[in-house]
Amino acid sequence: MLKGRQGYTLVELIVVMAIFVTVIIVASAGFNTVLTHVGQQSKQMETDIGSVVGLELFRSDLQNAGYxxxxxxxSTPAAAGYTEVTTSxxxxxxxxxxxxxxxSPRTYNDASTGVPRAVLSxxxxxxxxxxxxxxxxVLKSLTVTxxxxxxxxxxxxxxxxxxGKSAPSWNDATRDFSASEKVMVLRNTFANGTPSRQLQVxxxxxxxxTFSLYSTLTIPHSSGDMFQVYGVDQSTTPRMPFNRADYFVSTPATPPPACAPNTGILxxxxxxxxxxxxxxxxxxCVADMQVVYGIGPTDSTDVNFxxxxxxxxxSAQEIRQQLKEIRVYILAHSGKKDTGYKHPQSQIAVGESFGGTLxxxxxxxxxxxxxxxDNYRWKVYTLVVRPQNLIQ
Structure with a gap:
């Protein structure tokens, strides 16, 4: 303390400096803790948002399987025009x-003579x-692209x-075909209580x-016939009478830096x-994906097992008639590695037992x-979907 005009003693200055340095060290440590916590939370939020978007896209594709x-x-399509996946x-x-x-991906082909199966795994x-x-x-439908x-x-x-012919338009530019869009035509029939959707070849x-010539695929026809015209591609001549998307987990050449070892990207x-x-x-940051099917009898929406x-x-018919539900289980972690966190479970069930075997x-x-x-926050994301174009 001041004594007249004598100023501070050396001991007093050392004490003040020591207190000041201690306060700075404590504040810095606290700031580093806050930064680490904020970094973990922001990365976890980023992962969660990305997961929601990707999984909702996946869910929509599952729901529309078979469309x-x-x-x-x-008649049998020309082999050169129905190829699906090729070695090239x-x-x-x-x-x-x-x-x-x-x-390989060709394992899941239906080409060149097979009727397409909506779901394969x-x-x-x-x-x-x-x-x-x-x-x-593998999902096959027109909208999966x-x-x-x-x-x-x-x-x-x-x-x-x-x-004559009735072919009403929607009077909506987003729903009506343009002349050059590539289409295919299905003949809808119902005989002896059994519906059918026949691809016109x-x-x-x-x-x-092209849409401008779709009527050439409705020949021959008679009174009472009904056809469905579907868009396949904007301009490319199709190599298959459907669209296809494959879903899998793989590790890229440069994995995301926040992901745990032995994980990949869905x-x-x-x-x-x-x-x-x-x-x-x-x-x-996906470690695993498992697929489970809910099966039920024809002409019912019930899931028996x-x-x-x-x-x-x-077969395409069995899938169409008996597959009532698709369940997809995805094991992934949110956020990046956190040495201050310990995951409580070393083994995680990716799937369900339904009261029996997993x-x-x-x-x-x-x-x-x-x-x-154990320094990652692991979670199983579950998608449960009833495909709207399969249930009869």
Whole structure:
């Protein structure tokens, strides 16, 4: 303290400086803690927002599986015009290293003579343990491409009566076809209580044409016939009478820096009508994806039991009639590594037991993720969807 004009003593200055330095150190430590916490929370929020968007897109695709698919063919399409995935295609599904021996995206083809199956799935070697790996899911429908031009969402009903053809338009530019858009035509029939949707194929084996010429695919017809005209692609001549998207988990060459080891990205890869896949990331930091099906009797919406395989032999008809529900389980973590956090469970059920044996698998985090597994916030995201275009 001051004594007249003598000023501070050296001891007093040292004490004041020590107090000042202590306050600065404490404040800095607190600030660092706040910054770390804010960083963790912001990354977790970023992950959560991204997951919501990607999973809602996935949910929509699951719900629309089977939309616009033919049940039978008027005649066999020309082999050159119905190819689906070929060895010349490009994209992540073609270069992925997780394929079991003898399998590839072509494993899920229905070309060149098969009626398309709305849903297919199988095993991969991604995080493989005890013979079970992350699943590969394939959805087939016209709307699964999600293109910005909206061609695949357009449709029109055409009927023939005693007075001629009726083909009313929507009077809406976003719903009416333009002359050059590529379309296909299905004949709707109902005989002996059994409905059918037959893909119209001309004498040359073509099943698609421009909208301006769609009527060539309604020949022959008679009074009472009803046809459905569906958009397939804006301008490209189709190589398959449907659109297809493949869903899988794969680790990119440069993984997201916030993700745990042995995790990957959940991708949606759209098979283009022209060539190749377009790869769309849906969700980061994914360790596993499992698929379970709810099965029920024909002509009922009831789910009698769940299993990891498709009903019966997995034919298009059995899928259409007996597949009532699709459940997808995705194991991922939110946020980045947090050394101050300890995850309480070392084993996580990716799937459900429904009162019996687990459908899916138990994921062992220490074994399959490795050291530091418990410094991540793990969560199983569950999608439960009833496909609206399958239930009869």
């Amino acid at each position: 616009g698919l033919p049940w039978t063919f008027q 295609d490009t994209g992540l599904p073609m270069t992925a290293t997780f394929w079991p021996s003898g399998q 199988g095993n991969t070697n991604f995080n493989l343990k005890d013979g079970i790996g992350s699943k590969y899911l 999600g293109s910005v031009d909206g061609t695949q969402k357009k449709w029109m009903t055409v009927t023939f009566g005693d007075t 001309n004498s040359g084996g073509a099943y698609s044409t 991708y949606k890869s759209v098979l283009n009508q022209g060539s190749g896949f377009t790869d769309i990331p849906l969700m980061d 769940h299993q990891t395989t498709l009903p019966g032999t997995g 459908n899916g698998r138990t994921f062992d985090l220490p074994t399959q993720i490795g050291a530091g597994w």
